[in-house]
Structures are given as C-alpha cells and as structure tokens.
Amino acid sequence: MTRKLIKRSVLALGLGTAVFTLSACDGVTVGVGYGVGYDPYYDSMLWNDYYHDHDVDVDVDINRPDRPDRPDRPVRPNPPARPKPPIAKPPSRPHPPVARPPAARPPIHRPSPRRR
Amino acid sequence: MRKLLSMTLTACVAAWSLGASVQADTPVTYTDEGRALFRFEVPDFWTLRTGGPREIEDTELGDARAVSRVMGMRPVTDDNVWMGFVSPSRVSSIQDGLRYLEDIDKFLVKDPTVTSTSDTRIGGLPAHVVRGTGNRDGRGVNFTATVIDLPRGRVAIGVAILQDGSDPSYVDALNAVFASFRSLQ
Structure with missing residues (x-):
C-alpha cells in the first residue's frame, strides 16, 4: 500500500516536472513589456503638487500672473x-573587439621577509 | 483504489504548493542622501526601477520642483500590475503623507473613489492604508495607497496598482512586498 x-506519487510528480520542463522550452516570448521610457x-x-501651493488648485490657478x-x-x-x-578625415582605426583585461597588479600587502 | 488515488493527489498538491511558495526574493534598500531609510524585497521575475532625486518642470507653468527617489516595480510579464515607493522629503507624519498622496493621486488614477481606509502596522510601524478604485487609460484600476510612519521624521508612501484583467494571484506578491518592509533607522 x-x-x-510512493510509487504513484513519484510517477505523478515526475510527470508534472516533465510537463513544466517541456513547457519551459517553449520560447520566452511571453513578456509584453513597456517600450523604453x-x-x-x-x-x-x-x-506632485505637495510643495507647490496648498491653497490653490492647479486647474483654477488665478493668482498666477500671465506670463509675458x-x-x-x-x-x-x-x-x-x-x-x-x-x-579628408582618415577612416578611424579598427578597434579591438573586446576590452583588454586589466593588467595584473601585485597585491597591496606583501608579507615581509622572514627575519633571521 | 480510490483512497490511494486521493492520497496520491494530496501528496502531489502538497509537494507542488510547497515548491511554489519558496521564493528567493531580492532585498532592496531605499536611500536618501546616503541615508538608508527602509528596505523591502522585490519578488522574483519583477523589474525594479530605482529612480533617484531629481527636478522636474511643467513646460507650461515653468516651475521646477524637486522630486524624491521613486522606486517602481512590476512583473516582467504583466503590465497591469505596478507598485511604487517614495519617501518625500519634508513629509514627516502620516497626516502630511496623506496630504502628499492627495497631491499625487489625481496623476496616478482618474476619478479615484476611496472604498476603505484603515490604520494598521507595516513592518512594525504605524501605517494608514487607503484602498480604492479609479480608471486609467480607459481601464478600471484598483489601488492601495499606504503611508508608513518611519522613525526620525520620515514617511514611506507605497502605492500598489492592479488594473482590470490582471492576474489576481499578484495580490499575494504585492502583499509579500509589504510583509518584507522594514525600517532601517
């Protein structure tokens, strides 16, 4: 019993995992996303209008003089x-495709030589 | 046989729900002028916009005004859910925070109708929650605005938006963000 x-649970869970795994292969094109900005x-x-003028509604702002x-x-x-x-300007030099890794620097703290 | 089947089903449901509830969230700290004010956790597969202090200007009125950092986040795959935090400078109490909210809600949603308000605690701090509905771009919007009283004269304002048609399960994610909210002062 x-x-x-246990056998059946393992089978069912295994099948469930397989379904999720397979569905994950189905392209990542779900995202709708905003355009930039x-x-x-x-x-x-x-x-916000908080720092603006508390007594004057922005829509009926009659206190403000007309702008010139x-x-x-x-x-x-x-x-x-x-x-x-x-x-004429010469064509620019071809740039190397990738940035060089930074030059290796010696460690800041070097162990002092052992005293004799 | 039937008993075995139901037990199998229960075992599977338990295993899946256990797996689903485990979320490795990303902690984020809101800072202002180098001072850490509060932190919260961004759910997995959400986009966070960090923002920063800046000045914006109405092209017609021409008056520049300072704006504190606004942090906004939303699920990567759902445009109908949005949540944002801001800790505006010189807003020091819940009452001030509610007034600040009144000054931004007309930009956030059109025709806002408050359905309920309540005092609660978020992250162990006193908070005021305003729930309501409105619309934006012709679509119905559910909003929850909160003002959280931070120590040392600051507040955090959090706004959560669920547009019509959004997956209701995102409510849990939004609540999880509030549950992870902690003051850092």
Missing part, C-alpha cells in the same frame, strides 16, 4: 560657409 502510494504609473508618482510673451527671435545674418578642409 505505502509502496504503491513609457511607465505611466511611475511617471505619475513623480509628479516670449521675445522675438533675434535676426541673425547667415553664418559664413565653413571652409572645406583639403584633407
């Missing part, structure tokens, strides 16, 4: 055309 129970709740939690109009852009003459250098 007990042996049978879009995280609405995070962005909302950043914004932006000054017109100053008219600038066209910049002179850049002189074209006679020599």
Whole structure:
C-alpha cells in the first residue's frame, strides 16, 4: 500500500516536472513589456503638487500672473560657409573587439621577509 | 483504489504548493542622501526601477520642483500590475503623507473613489492604508495607497496598482512586498 502510494506519487510528480520542463522550452516570448521610457504609473508618482501651493488648485490657478510673451527671435545674418578642409578625415582605426583585461597588479600587502 | 488515488493527489498538491511558495526574493534598500531609510524585497521575475532625486518642470507653468527617489516595480510579464515607493522629503507624519498622496493621486488614477481606509502596522510601524478604485487609460484600476510612519521624521508612501484583467494571484506578491518592509533607522 505505502509502496504503491510512493510509487504513484513519484510517477505523478515526475510527470508534472516533465510537463513544466517541456513547457519551459517553449520560447520566452511571453513578456509584453513597456517600450523604453513609457511607465505611466511611475511617471505619475513623480509628479506632485505637495510643495507647490496648498491653497490653490492647479486647474483654477488665478493668482498666477500671465506670463509675458516670449521675445522675438533675434535676426541673425547667415553664418559664413565653413571652409572645406583639403584633407579628408582618415577612416578611424579598427578597434579591438573586446576590452583588454586589466593588467595584473601585485597585491597591496606583501608579507615581509622572514627575519633571521 | 480510490483512497490511494486521493492520497496520491494530496501528496502531489502538497509537494507542488510547497515548491511554489519558496521564493528567493531580492532585498532592496531605499536611500536618501546616503541615508538608508527602509528596505523591502522585490519578488522574483519583477523589474525594479530605482529612480533617484531629481527636478522636474511643467513646460507650461515653468516651475521646477524637486522630486524624491521613486522606486517602481512590476512583473516582467504583466503590465497591469505596478507598485511604487517614495519617501518625500519634508513629509514627516502620516497626516502630511496623506496630504502628499492627495497631491499625487489625481496623476496616478482618474476619478479615484476611496472604498476603505484603515490604520494598521507595516513592518512594525504605524501605517494608514487607503484602498480604492479609479480608471486609467480607459481601464478600471484598483489601488492601495499606504503611508508608513518611519522613525526620525520620515514617511514611506507605497502605492500598489492592479488594473482590470490582471492576474489576481499578484495580490499575494504585492502583499509579500509589504510583509518584507522594514525600517532601517
């Protein structure tokens, strides 16, 4: 009876594990994920009116004077055309594909030589 | 035979649930100006956004305002669940914390309706919990906002969001984060 129970449990657990193991092979394409930079709740939690002005609602902010109009852009003459250098830039040197490991340094504390 | 089958089933269920409840969570410490304020554990297979102190500005009003570090996290495979912590500077009591929450909730969810509030303890510290519903981007949202009274004149504000259509089992993960919350002062 007990042996049978253990046998069956092992069989069932084994099959269960096999199912999970096999399903794990089925590509990792479940993630939906936000695009980079879009995280609405995070962005909302950043914004706050706490330090702003407690008595004035931001939507009916009548105490704030109107902002003056932006000054017109100053008219600038066209910049002179850049002189074209006679020599073209050489193609950059090919970079090694991987960074070198840092040079091995001696340990900071060296054991002092044994006194005789 | 039937008895054997049911015993086998019980043994298997026990084994699986035991295996599932074991989670190796990742402890995270919230610091402000080099001071460790509190810690919590991020569930496995969640993404954590660490943030940092910064200044943001409304392009129309043009007034820059300082923002404390906001730590946000969500499951890697589910966009409908979100949780965040912030310890705003110069907010020193639960009452102040609730006022701070009032000043951010209109950005977090639209038409918030509070369904219940309660005083409790989180990580051994007095805390106030506000539960409610609202909507965001046309979808229903369940939110739980908490203000936790930290020692030495600080509070931690935690907001947990469950959008409609999210897996209800994430409630356990969110509660586990609160259960792992500890002050570090």
